Amino acid sequence: MSFFETVEPEFGRFVLGNAPVRQLASGFDWVEGPVWFGDAGCLLFSDIPNNRILRWTPGEGVSTYRQPSNYANGHTRDRQGRLVSCEHGTRSVTRTEHDGRITVVADSFEGRPLNSPNDVIVAQDGGIWFSDPHYGIMTNYEGFVAEQENPCVVYRADPETGALEVMVDDMNCPNGLAFSRDEGRLYVADTGRMFSQDAKEIRVYDLVDGRPVKGRHFHTISPGCADGFRLDSDGNIWSSAADGVHCIAPDGRLLGKILVPELVSNLCFGGRAKHELYMTATTSLYRIILNRQGVQVP
Known part of the structure; x- marks a missing residue:
């Protein structure tokens, strides 16, 4: 059985022929938002419809980190190593302090509630950037049906004041986010409005x-769409897709694929050398070891 599909020869240097795609855990409903905690030696991820954040630890398996989770979706860590989460249920972005307290980073813009924050990244200056599509308020599956009162945009929360500023407003529904290693580029997935035929890119x-500035088309995933993605240290983008994970060069070329038996929602790098790719895929959590290192905060 092959776990890979090579499109460009250079992809052969990124993967290891004897490293399998391993299913680490299963039995969930819709998993998302993986984030690696190297200092704790574990991975956190969301099982959104079941309103919980789970923890996977090597040698121990899965345990519950937080339930209820307010239908948490995407996560990252800030420059101090704290968990930053997007919550559909509270329509907010929160931060878990080192002592366990939960601080609300943002829950409204110009007096109106946010839609349903989805994915989040933290810049070198501590600014918290997050996408705010409407997915979590369109049905009761991943949150609560509610009126949409703000457009679907990408915001930046100031690390000192918490003030929000719209940073990207030229999309139907922004979703996954990632900075290039030098923060010279921002990549954003547009996964389109729910129940529509919007183009995805x-x-x-x-x-x-x-x-x-200068927003432009970079790549279109097929089959499926780019829900979540992360970059490796050479600037390649590793994106979710309907058939697994696609590796895309910095110039937008598809280099190859990791084949996964379920639709992948999101991913992150982790492990002792940030060379392990963790993939949340519909009902399961998967992992593969690569000949690449991920760019990750902190």
């Missing part, structure tokens, strides 16, 4: 003085 923006 990854867009890229140049970052000039901390602001995204």
Whole structure:
């Protein structure tokens, strides 16, 4: 059985022929938002419809980290190693302090509630960037049906004041986010409005003085769409897809695929050398070891 599909020869240097795609755990409903905690030696991820954040630990398996989780979706860590989470249920972005307290980073814009924060990244200056599509308020499956009062955009929360600023507003529904290693580029997935036939793509923006400019098409995933993605240390993008994970070069070329038997929602790098790729895929958590290192905060 092959776990890979090579499109460009250079992809052969990124994967290891004897490293399998391993299913680490299963039995969930819709898993998302993996984030690696190297200091704790574990991975956190969301099982959104079941309103819980789970923890996977090597040698121990899966345990419950937080339930209820307010239908948490995407997660990351900030520069101090704290968990930053997007919550559909509270329509907010929160931060878990080192003592366990939960701080609300953002829950409204100009007096109106956010839609359903989805994915989140933290810049070198501590700014918290997050996408705010409407998916979590369109049905009761991943949150609560509610009126949409703000457009679907990407925000930045100021690390000192918490003030929100719209950074990307040229998409139908922004979703996954990632910075290039030097923060010269911002990649954003547009996965389209729910119950529509909107085109889906990854867009890229140049970052000039901390602001995204010159937004343009970067790549279209097929089959499926780019829900979540992360970059490796050479600037390649590893994106979720309907048939697994696609590896995309910095110039937008598809290099190859990791084949996974379920639709992949999101992924992150982890392990002792950030060379293990963890993939949340519909009902299961998977892992593969690569000949690459991920770019990850902190």
